Amino acid sequence: MKTRGYFNGFGGAYIPEILVETFKELENAFLDVKDDPLFWNEYKTVLSTYSCRPTPVTFAENLTRYFNGARIYIKREDLNHTGAHKANNVIGQGLLVKRMGKKRVIAETGAGQHGVATATMAAKFGFKCTIYMGEVDMERQRPNVFWMEKLGAEVIPVTEGTRILKDAINEAFRDWVANMDTTHYVLGTACGPHPFPEMVTYFQSIIGKEARKQIIKITNKLPSRVYACVGGGSNAMGIFSGFFDDPVELIGVEAGGRGLESGRHAARLSSTDASIGIAQGYKTYFLQDSDGQMKKTHSVAAGLDYVGVSPILADLKEKGRVRFESATDKEVIDAMSLTIKKEGLIPALESAHAFVQAFKDAPKLDKDDVILINQSGRGDKDIFTIADAFSDPGWKEFIIKKAKEYNA
Amino acid sequence: MLESYIKNRLKEKEILLMTHIVIGYPSFEDSFRIIEEMVKAGVDLMELQIPFSEPMADGPVILSANQKSLAYGTKVAKCMEFAKKVSKTFNIPFLFMSYYNILYKYGLKDFTSFMKDAGIHGAIVPDLPHEEACDYLKAMEACNLNPIMLFSPNTPKDRLKAIASYAKGFIYCVARKGVTGSSTSFSDEFEAYVNRCRKETDLPLAIGFGVKEKRDIDFLRGKADIAIIGTAIIKLIEQKGIEHIKEFIESLTVASTKQNSS
Ligand SMILES: Cc1ncc(COP(=O)(O)O)c(C=O)c1O
Numbered sequence: 329m330k331t332r333g334y335f336n337g338f339g340g341a342y343i344p345e346i347l348v349e350t351f352k353e354l355e356n357a358f359l360d361v362k363d364d365p366l367f368w369n370e371y372k373t374v375l376s377t378y379s380c381r382p383t384p385v386t387f388a389e390n391l392t393r394y395f396n397g398a399r400i401y402i403k404r405e406d407l408n409h410t411g412a413h414k415a416n417n418v419i420g421q422g423l424l425v426k427r428m429g430k431k432r433v434i435a436e437t438g439a440g441q442h443g444v445a446t447a448t449m450a451a452k453f454g455f456k457c458t459i460y461m462g463e464v465d466m467e468r469q470r471p472n473v474f475w476m477e478k479l480g481a482e483v484i485p486v487t488e489g490t491r492i493l494k495d496a497i498n499e500a501f502r503d504w505v506a507n508m509d510t511t512h513y514v515l516g517t518a519c520g521p522h523p524f525p526e527m528v529t530y531f532q533s534i535i536g537k538e539a540r541k542q543i544i545k546i547t548n549k550l551p552s553r554v555y556a557c558v559g560g561g562s563n564a565m566g567i568f569s570g571f572f573d574d575p576v577e578l579i580g581v582e583a584g585g586r587g588l589e590s591g592r593h594a595a596r597l598s599s600t601d602a603s604i605g606i607a608q609g610y611k612t613y614f615l616q617d618s619d620g621q622m623k624k625t626h627s628v629a630a631g632l633d634y635v636g637v638s639p640i641l642a643d644l645k646e647k648g649r650v651r652f653e654s655a656t657d658k659e660v661i662d663a664m665s666l667t668i669k670k671e672g673l674i675p676a677l678e679s680a681h682a683f684v685q686a687f688k689d690a691p692k693l694d695k696d697d698v699i700l701i702n703q704s705g706r707g708d709k710d711i712f713t714i715a716d717a718f719s720d721p722g723w724k725e726f727i728i729k730k731a732k733e734y735n736a
Numbered sequence: 737m738l739e740s741y742i743k744n745r746l747k748e749k750e751i752l753l754m755t756h757i758v759i760g761y762p763s764f765e766d767s768f769r770i771i772e773e774m775v776k777a778g779v780d781l782m783e784l785q786i787p788f789s790e791p792m793a794d795g796p797v798i799l800s801a802n803q804k805s806l807a808y809g810t811k812v813a814k815c816m817e818f819a820k821k822v823s824k825t826f827n828i829p830f831l832f833m834s835y836y837n838i839l840y841k842y843g844l845k846d847f848t849s850f851m852k853d854a855g856i857h858g859a860i861v862p863d864l865p866h867e868e869a870c871d872y873l874k875a876m877e878a879c880n881l882n883p884i885m886l887f888s889p890n891t892p893k894d895r896l897k898a899i900a901s902y903a904k905g906f907i908y909c910v911a912r913k914g915v916t917g918s919s920t921s922f923s924d925e926f927e928a929y930v931n932r933c934r935k936e937t938d939l940p941l942a943i944g945f946g947v948k949e950k951r952d953i954d955f956l957r958g959k960a961d962i963a964i965i966g967t968a969i970i971k972l973i974e975q976k977g978i979e980h981i982k983e984f985i986e987s988l989t990v991a992s993t994k995q996n997s998s
Binding site for chain 1 (some may be wrong): 788789790792793795796799800803806811812813835836837838840841842862863864865867868886887888889890891892895899910913914915
């Protein structure tokens with residue numbers, strides 16, 4: 329490879345020898361498209377005709393009045409085709425796969441959003457598609473499993489390890505080391521071996537590019553703060569990258585799960601529980617024990633329920649450029665509920681983490697301050713989890729009735 | 737010296753056998769008994785895998801052995817002590833096999849000085865290409881240990897040469913694409929690969945991934961120096977029991993003693 333993809337000691341490419349040539353090929357293909365102005369235009373064209381780019385920025389007037397502080401704006405990545413920012417990365421990598429001449433794509437998925445986006449891209453571009461998904465996540469994101477299968481993808485349940493996102497990544501790698509000649513691994517977040525963190529960030533940077541222009545146009549100024557949830561870190565890197573050179577505070581919100589003190593969370597950069605290590609092909613902060621074994625993580629949001637984090641964010645954390653906070657499951661449900669009621673917007677459980685911190689900060693800020701939240705996805709996929717969280721009686725009744733119909 | 741041990745041994749045997757265990761699976765006591773059986777059966781060297789929660793290069797059988805060992809409470813420190821005991825008890829070279837995070841978290845210098853004290857000859861770290869291995873290679877060098885480097889069938893010539901320049905003891909040639917466990921069809925194409933490897937190094941060549949029966953070893957005889965058996969023995973232990981190891985290993989190596997003067 330031309331570079332090793334280090335961000336002040338985080339990153340790298342810790343890959344088995346059998347994959348070295350594949351990564352070299354991928355890095356070259358990525359560097360080619362990065363240098364090719366026509367590629368970015370092609371990318372934008374696909375996203376504006378097949379998806380809804382540029383996605384709008386919405387003024388959350390009612391929430392602003394409610395918190396009586398900073399003016400709250402929301403970048404609407406939920407309006408992408410397939411309902412999340414994942415589409416940006418997937419279309420980018422899909423165009424790359426075409427250039428590389430491969431015919432099959434594989435992907436891991438946690439929330440199922442990346443899986444659905446990949447299956448959709450595969451259907452459109454005519455690739456065969458296999459999605460690896462932890463058994464636990466298949467349960468909690470069942471609607472997305474249905475759509476992936478309808479889109480023609482094979483969804484393989486991962487029954488090893490903790491049966492969530494990290495285990496799905498391991499299985500995708502195991503597939504790839506056998507099939508790299510025909511297959512590209514569409515990694516869904518800004519993690520993994522170089523060039524993935526940089527490449528996924530590059531495709532997602534379209535969020536930040538648009539958002540910066542839009543917010544200046546609407547408010548005539550830069551936002552004071554930008555909020556994004558952080559699973560692997562792709563939507564956060566996407567929106568943050570538009571503001572790196574500006575005097576804008578960037579806040580990444582991780583999954584606080586049952587609370588940091590409970591140990592049942594996925595807070596790598598906002599807790600003191602993580603330490604530097606090497607797994608899944610890269611070096612970053614991992615939630616691991618003193619032996620280096622990965623720990624079990626927890627979040628109500630499958631997409632944030634991950635042991636590692638983008639090496640680029642680990643670097644930005646150490647540099648103090650990005651502030652990291654966490655939001656508990658309960659806070660997330662409350663923030664989501666409020667957003668639905670006040671604005672008629674349904675953020676994904678993942679995205680709602682960013683809303684939690686923005687809502688904590690907004691009342692303390694000046695009325696002239698503008699803050700921007702990245703709504704990385706829409707919450708429809710979470711209907712089962714959310715209905716459970718609300719213990720919604722009407723929904724329960726419906727499910728029981730439906731189950732009876734199937735049993736009849 | 738590991739390399740000279742192997743070369744001397746090759747004067748008497750056409751092909752050597754390296755076997756593998758996951759430490760603490762099915763239990764520490766059984767791990768010890770397994771090694772005892774293997775040594776009795778005439779195995780020439782052994783890799784001791786310290787289990788890791790994310791064994792990316794391993795297939796289902798070894799993956800599951802890693803997870804079960806960890807689930808029973810296996811700790812790295814206990815694996816190290818186990819390795820020390822084993823290497824003081826049995827008179828063949830032992831190597832560690834694990835993923836880089838295990839060494840990194842233990843501390844590279846502490847890890848290598850422990851190896852030296854314990855008499856462990858070297859290590860195999862499948863997720864550590866030489867570009868990322870600077871600190872590891874230095875620590876191994878300082879303790880006079882053998883970093884076993886890996887070749888793969890798609891490694892280009894220049895890279896084989898580069899890898900060989902960092903390797904000591906022998907080279908682990910991954911027989912095919914994929915993870916450990918599934919079978920390998922040893923063919924003419926494979927022979928060409930081994931020849932490519934030979935051109936770039938004078939170190940002995942060990943072949944692993946998918947070696948599982950006598951037929952495979954017969955094919956490798958005269959081409960490779962060491963045959964590596966991993967998954968096949970874990971399966972044997974799971975299906976038949978430890979007491980069958982010796983018989984199995986002996987059946988593999990039948991006729992591998994060099995026929996001197998007849
Ligand atoms: C809607 C949504 N937001 C956020 C994430 C977290 O990923 P990342 O941190 O890469 O943006 C996911 C992942 O599945 C997601 O589906």
